[in-house]
Amino acid sequence: MPDAIRGRAWKFGDNVNTDLIAPGKYLKLSNQEMARHVMEGIDPELPKKIQPGDIIVGGSNFGCGSSRETAPAAIKYAGVGAVVARSFARIFFRNAVNLGLPVLECPQADEVATGDELEIDLKHGVVKNLTRGTAYQATRLPAHVMEILNAGGLVPYLEREIAKNKNKGG
Amino acid sequence: MGQTVAEKILARASGKSEVRPGEIIWVEVDLVMMNDSGGPRRIAANLERLGTGVWNSDRVTVVADHFVPACNDIEAGILALTREWVRRQGIQKYHELEGICHIVPIEKGYVLPGTLMVGGDSHSCTGGALGALAIALGSTDMLGVLVKGSVWLKVPETIKIVWEGNLPPATSAKDMILYNIKQLGLEGATYKVVEFTGDTVRRLNIDERIVLTNMTIEMGAKTGIIEPDETVFAYLAQRTCVEYSPLFSDPDACYSQVIRCRAEELEPLVACPHSPDNVEKAASLPELPVQQALIGACTGGKYSDLAAAARVVSGRRVAPGVRFLVAPASREILRRAAADGVLAILVEAGATILPPACGPCAGLSNGILAPGERCVASTNRNFQGRMGSPEAEVFLASPATVAASALAGKIVDPRVYLEE
Ligand code: SF4
Numbered sequence: 001m002p003d004a005i006r007g008r009a010w011k012f013g014d015n016v017n018t019d020l021i022a023p024g025k026y027l028k029l030s031n032q033e034m035a036r037h038v039m040e041g042i043d044p045e046l047p048k049k050i051q052p053g054d055i056i057v058g059g060s061n062f063g064c065g066s067s068r069e070t071a072p073a074a075i076k077y078a079g080v081g082a083v084v085a086r087s088f089a090r091i092f093f094r095n096a097v098n099l100g101l102p103v104l105e106c107p108q109a110d111e112v113a114t115g116d117e118l119e120i121d122l123k124h125g126v127v128k129n130l131t132r133g134t135a136y137q138a139t140r141l142p143a144h145v146m147e148i149l150n151a152g153g154l155v156p157y158l159e160r161e162i163a164k165n166k167n168k169g170g
Numbered sequence: 171m172g173q174t175v176a177e178k179i180l181a182r183a184s185g186k187s188e189v190r191p192g193e194i195i196w197v198e199v200d201l202v203m204m205n206d207s208g209g210p211r212r213i214a215a216n217l218e219r220l221g222t223g224v225w226n227s228d229r230v231t232v233v234a235d236h237f238v239p240a241c242n243d244i245e246a247g248i249l250a251l252t253r254e255w256v257r258r259q260g261i262q263k264y265h266e267l268e269g270i271c272h273i274v275p276i277e278k279g280y281v282l283p284g285t286l287m288v289g290g291d292s293h294s295c296t297g298g299a300l301g302a303l304a305i306a307l308g309s310t311d312m313l314g315v316l317v318k319g320s321v322w323l324k325v326p327e328t329i330k331i332v333w334e335g336n337l338p339p340a341t342s343a344k345d346m347i348l349y350n351i352k353q354l355g356l357e358g359a360t361y362k363v364v365e366f367t368g369d370t371v372r373r374l375n376i377d378e379r380i381v382l383t384n385m386t387i388e389m390g391a392k393t394g395i396i397e398p399d400e401t402v403f404a405y406l407a408q409r410t411c412v413e414y415s416p417l418f419s420d421p422d423a424c425y426s427q428v429i430r431c432r433a434e435e436l437e438p439l440v441a442c443p444h445s446p447d448n449v450e451k452a453a454s455l456p457e458l459p460v461q462q463a464l465i466g467a468c469t470g471g472k473y474s475d476l477a478a479a480a481r482v483v484s485g486r487r488v489a490p491g492v493r494f495l496v497a498p499a500s501r502e503i504l505r506r507a508a509a510d511g512v513l514a515i516l517v518e519a520g521a522t523i524l525p526p527a528c529g530p531c532a533g534l535s536n537g538i539l540a541p542g543e544r545c546v547a548s549t550n551r552n553f554q555g556r557m558g559s560p561e562a563e564v565f566l567a568s569p570a571t572v573a574a575s576a577l578a579g580k581i582v583d584p585r586v587y588l589e590e
Contacts, residue, residue, distance in 0.1 A: 015445070025533050025534075061356055061357040068207070068208060068292075069212065090361050090390070098308060144322065158220055159219070
């Protein structure tokens with residue numbers, strides 16, 4: 001995980017649900033294919049407009065609804081650098097971490113507008129709004145969550161753990 | 171200070187004498203449930219990459235319900251992969267075309283009071299109806315569980331919802347939970363457990379209890395739970411000989427919130443588009459014609475749901491132009507409804523019987539909506555685009571309300587038919 005994530009914000013409202021992020025009719029597709037439809041339910045043009053490195057900003061309860069991991073996966077595979085929201089639905093939050101997609105709970109998320117340039121310092125949980133010259137304090141991620149993010153997700157994290165245990169055994 | 175049933179289950183699963191909300195703990199899992207959508211197809215490659223298999227194949231059940239029967243070659247391929255994977259992993263508890271992933275494990279007696287279950291689907295909270303702590307996880311989290319048999323969790327706070335009094339005629343558990351979702355909102359229970367109690371809940375059968383726990387995710391909850399009692403023990407006595415030790419909340423347990431509700435005051439309710447918390451009284455809605463009425467899903471396709479719909483439509487015909495779809499939540503339910511005449515009543519009234527699977531609930535097959543269409547359904551979620559076109563509308567209601575609306579051709583209060 002780089003120390004700072006910098007990108008352009010796309011701002012959404014409250015209760016952005018998984019049927020809007022990754023509609024059920026695409027569930028049969030792979031994550032990469034799903035990314036071409038990311039958040040199509042809210043803005044059909046978004047998949048075309050979103051650029052690698054962009055940051056999605058939501059209101060409260062971002063990612064509510066289904067446990068489908070395709071929702072954070074579609075966002076990640078669209079190249080999004082991080083998601084910042086006032087609050088997240090529990091399963092979405094875990095899924096994003098497991099996929100290595102940084103997610104930050106930030107009470108002032110509503111002050112961000114689409115197009116703002118943001119810089120996120122994950123370690124300290126700080127979101128700088130470069131366009132507005134302000135900084136917001138987000139909830140810092142617990143140590144074990146940072147470990148999984150730093151490894152790039154749960155799979156590489158487990159890979160390392162299994163290798164460690166094997167070495168111990170040998 | 172006492173503990174809630176959820177805290178006791180987590181304490182037992184983490185090998186501690188007690189746990190407190192906010193603590194992060196590692197827990198051993200008693201049962202893993204996956205379906206064909208979020209299950210093996212999203213896990214198999216990573217499991218191979220890790221060079222390992224499932225930690226304990228006896229503790230894993232896989233239920234193929236989203237893509238059955240397959241509608242196209244992609245879905246057929248997903249099912250083939252699923253079958254092959256369970257075979258290679260030595261998983262015996264594989265069920266295809268036997269019903270929905272939240273119902274089949276309950277019917278088979280896999281879900282036991284006092285145990286910790288994790289499920290790869292958001293409605294995994296359903297299992298709480300039997301007094302298990304049943305928590306939903308995404309695919310990669312599930313991969314971690316399959317490898318280690320354990321997972322980290324934050325101990326949640328518990329909200330207690332107490333229902334007292336007798337349910338008025340034509341109302342049911344669906345009306346109770348819609349009432350609670352309206353009260354709490356889509357995120358009113360986020361990260362928390364919702365424990366249902368009170369004499370109204372005690373009188374509900376398992377089918378009805380399932381409706382309560384199933385829809386706790388619609389208020390953001392980590393899970394829902396009902397303390398087990400004689401109803402649960404009698405249900406399980408027919409289905410398993412595995413021993414279990416139930417857990418119960420202490421009288422002095424600590425709740426983050428206690429909500430008291432009177433059943434007598436309940437009326438038939440409907441969740442309007444596009445959110446399960448957008449709840450109104452059925453009687454107060456303007457005239458809303460429907461093209462489709464659906465009895466189905468893990469929430470509303472159980473035997474009691476089919477029987478409730480049959481009571482309303484018995485001897486009547488659905489309105490012309492209404493597609494009245496019935497998708498039993500399992501083959502066991504289908505068989506029972508076929509044996510005792512419930513199915514015949516529904517078919518006589520004009521119902522089309524769908525396979526025991528998810529089908530239209532999540533817009534997967536058999537009953538997808540066109541732009542501008544309106545459906546009233548006994549399912550659990552009505553987010554925009556869930557059942558097909560984003561320009562279609564889904565209204566959530568009890569099976570009685572869905573059946574009455576099918577007869578009327580518009581959304582109506584079922585008392586119109588039941589009080590005649
Ligand atoms: S019936 Fe609907 S809510 Fe239930 S598991 Fe299937 S898709 Fe999910």
